[in-house]
Amino acid sequence: MSFRIKRLCSMSAAVLLLIGGAAHAQSALDVSVLAGSCANCHGTDGKSNGKIPTIAGRPAPTLAAMLKAYKGETPPPGTTIMNRLAKGYTDEQIDALAKYFSEKK
Amino acid sequence: MSKNTISRRQSLQLLGGAGAGLLSLSMPAIAQQNAGRVVVVGGGFGGATAAKYIKRLNPKVQVTLVEPLQRYYTCPFTNLHFGGLRTFEQQGHNFNELRAIGVQVIHALANDVDNKKKTVTLAGGRVLNYDKLVLSPGIDIRWGALKGYDQAAAQLAPHAWQAGPQTMLLKQQLDAMPDGGTFILVAPDNPFRCPPGPYERVSMVAHYFKTRKPKSKILVLDAKENFSKQGLFLDGWKKFYGEMIEWVPLSKDGKVVRVDAKAREVETEFGKKHKASVLNVVPPQKAGFIADRAGVTAQSGWVPVKAQTFESSQVADIYVAGDATVAAPMPKSGFCANAQGKVVAGAIVASLAGQQAPKASWANTCYSLIAPDYGISVAGVYEEQDGKIVEPKGSGGVSPREASAEFRKLEADYGVAWYNSIANDAWGTKA
Numbered sequence: 001m002s003f004r005i006k007r008l009c010s011m012s013a014a015v016l017l018l019i020g021g022a023a024h025a026q027s028a029l030d031v032s033v034l035a036g037s038c039a040n041c042h043g044t045d046g047k048s049n050g051k052i053p054t055i056a057g058r059p060a061p062t063l064a065a066m067l068k069a070y071k072g073e074t075p076p077p078g079t080t081i082m083n084r085l086a087k088g089y090t091d092e093q094i095d096a097l098a099k100y101f102s103e104k105k
Numbered sequence: 106m107s108k109n110t111i112s113r114r115q116s117l118q119l120l121g122g123a124g125a126g127l128l129s130l131s132m133p134a135i136a137q138q139n140a141g142r143v144v145v146v147g148g149g150f151g152g153a154t155a156a157k158y159i160k161r162l163n164p165k166v167q168v169t170l171v172e173p174l175q176r177y178y179t180c181p182f183t184n185l186h187f188g189g190l191r192t193f194e195q196q197g198h199n200f201n202e203l204r205a206i207g208v209q210v211i212h213a214l215a216n217d218v219d220n221k222k223k224t225v226t227l228a229g230g231r232v233l234n235y236d237k238l239v240l241s242p243g244i245d246i247r248w249g250a251l252k253g254y255d256q257a258a259a260q261l262a263p264h265a266w267q268a269g270p271q272t273m274l275l276k277q278q279l280d281a282m283p284d285g286g287t288f289i290l291v292a293p294d295n296p297f298r299c300p301p302g303p304y305e306r307v308s309m310v311a312h313y314f315k316t317r318k319p320k321s322k323i324l325v326l327d328a329k330e331n332f333s334k335q336g337l338f339l340d341g342w343k344k345f346y347g348e349m350i351e352w353v354p355l356s357k358d359g360k361v362v363r364v365d366a367k368a369r370e371v372e373t374e375f376g377k378k379h380k381a382s383v384l385n386v387v388p389p390q391k392a393g394f395i396a397d398r399a400g401v402t403a404q405s406g407w408v409p410v411k412a413q414t415f416e417s418s419q420v421a422d423i424y425v426a427g428d429a430t431v432a433a434p435m436p437k438s439g440f441c442a443n444a445q446g447k448v449v450a451g452a453i454v455a456s457l458a459g460q461q462a463p464k465a466s467w468a469n470t471c472y473s474l475i476a477p478d479y480g481i482s483v484a485g486v487y488e489e490q491d492g493k494i495v496e497p498k499g500s501g502g503v504s505p506r507e508a509s510a511e512f513r514k515l516e517a518d519y520g521v522a523w524y525n526s527i528a529n530d531a532w533g534t535k536a
């Protein structure tokens with residue numbers, strides 16, 4: 001048991017925090033796994049060094065609005081891939097992703 | 106990494122494998138073991154990502170990466186090398202970033218796993234103990250599964266399905282081929298590494314021929330009836346390469362059953378013989394051999410895993426990522442291996458801390474280049490439901506069949522951007 005507590009203490013604090021509404025708590029670890037699939041296009045932590053836009057550190061409402069627009073019937077002109085990807089996430093997951101990337105500086 | 110760890114490792118090296126078990130119980134080591142000890146076998150897309158993300162989630166976990174190559178070359182974008190659009194070196198990555206974040210990198214082959222004692226034995230005899238083991242060994246070729254195609258044959262008729270000397274051999278053969286020659290690509294049945302890979306390769310070889318050897322022909326002999334992004338590829342081939350490429354599906358006697366590498370000749374199911382100037386055989390595959398040694402491979406040759414964590418469904422505390430796994434509907438892609446590496450990292454860090462595994466989620470996108478400035482893609486999103494991997498309704502799919510030149514150009518550019526991002530994400534390589 002004491003081993004276990006030590007292990008818990010040694011985890012990055014951020015990983016242990018719970019985020020989101022009380023009803024559907026997604027752990028921060030859940031959200032970091034969810035966000036993992038975005039990093040291999042948008043860069044680690046959403047910081048891109050190429051043509052795919054950086055999503056780190058941008059306001060959560062902006063990110064969430066863009067993702068919901070991709071999910072909708074008429075994605076913004078010029079969209080190539082995000083319409084196909086965004087349809088795989090619930091609005092709740094989108095809000096969590098938006099918050100996660102908005103906090104990456 | 107603390108001095109203690111290093112000195113313990115040095116003494117391990119001095120004592121060799123036999124002392125490892127005893128030493129790891131000694132007092133000074135215990136403090137470091139609290140956060141857990143992870144060994145990762147394979148420094149490709151799945152393994153490098155898992156090692157990095159474990160360290161990112163909990164820097165106190167001891168992570169050792171075992172990978173024989175000092176410099177790893179990705180298969181992705183080697184097709185562009187055949188097209189003359191990239192050098193081979195542009196696909197090379199080193200392990201400096203992983204070392205910098207505290208991963209111990211050992212350049213050796215893992216020879217064996219004892220899943221009861223929880224040890225990995227390296228070539229040379231060194232033994233590593235683990236609390237959690239990650240295997241991401243990629244594929245091995247099933248030598249001999251296609252009659253006549255063994256290791257010696259691959260020196261004459263390369264597969265180039267693992268990046269390295271095989272890639273260079275195929276490039277040399279294409280360069281040496283006279284104009285008017287025939288390139289034959291033998292494509293395997295499912296499942297295999299990179300479903301769109303053979304067809305992107307054909308596109309890039311066609312681009313090379315068109316610009317340098319325009320009288321040449323390409324024949325694809327396929328053991329399948331359909332292939333990934335088929336409509337888009339066939340449209341693109343016609344548009345850019347006219348009649349240069351002929352694709353022969355299973356039902357038209359496309360299945361090759363025998364290879365004569367010396368004569369550069371193949372024979373199909375119904376006895377038809379085809380002679381090539383350059384013969385590229387993409388042979389049947391299986392999970393890397395270390396998975397067999399660890400007892401996690403099933404009869405199929407691939408590794409079944411629990412969907413939520415990618416822990417082996419046969420052996421506890423061994424997690425498997427990448428091409429070695431049975432992960433359908435996810436394809437065997439570098440993108441998926443990277444996504445699986447992150448799910449494995451989350452599951453291991455949680456388990457070592459006595460916590461529940463995080464909810465799994467993965468995505469995939471395979472970009473393919475048909476011609477310069479003409480890219481296409483297939484995308485998917487995946488989640489775990491009742492122990493199965495499923496795709497949320499309405500998500501994923503391929504690029505539209507009708508699209509503007511600008512759209513294809515954007516996807517070609519995004520393909521390059523993807524490559525640079527994933528290389529940075531897995532190995533820290535700056536574009």
Ligand SMILES: Cc1cc2nc3c(=O)[nH]c(=O)nc-3n(C[C@H](O)[C@H](O)[C@H](O)COP(=O)(O)OP(=O)(O)OC[C@H]3O[C@@H](n4cnc5c(N)ncnc54)[C@H](O)[C@@H]3O)c2cc1C
Nearest residue numbers: 147149150151180181215242243299427428438439440442
């Ligand atoms: C021509 C081609 C084009 C491709 N294009 C794309 C693409 O555009 N996009 C995409 O997403 N995917 C692409 N892929 C697929 C991609 O290459 C694989 O899906 C990916 O490499 C799988 O990652 P992995 O970690 O499972 O294996 P690998 O990347 O192969 O890594 C395995 C590593 O493990 C090491 N290893 C093996 N056994 C041992 C052992 N016993 N001990 C220690 N180390 C060991 C190997 O040396 C190797 O470095 C392509 C593949 C091919 C062939």
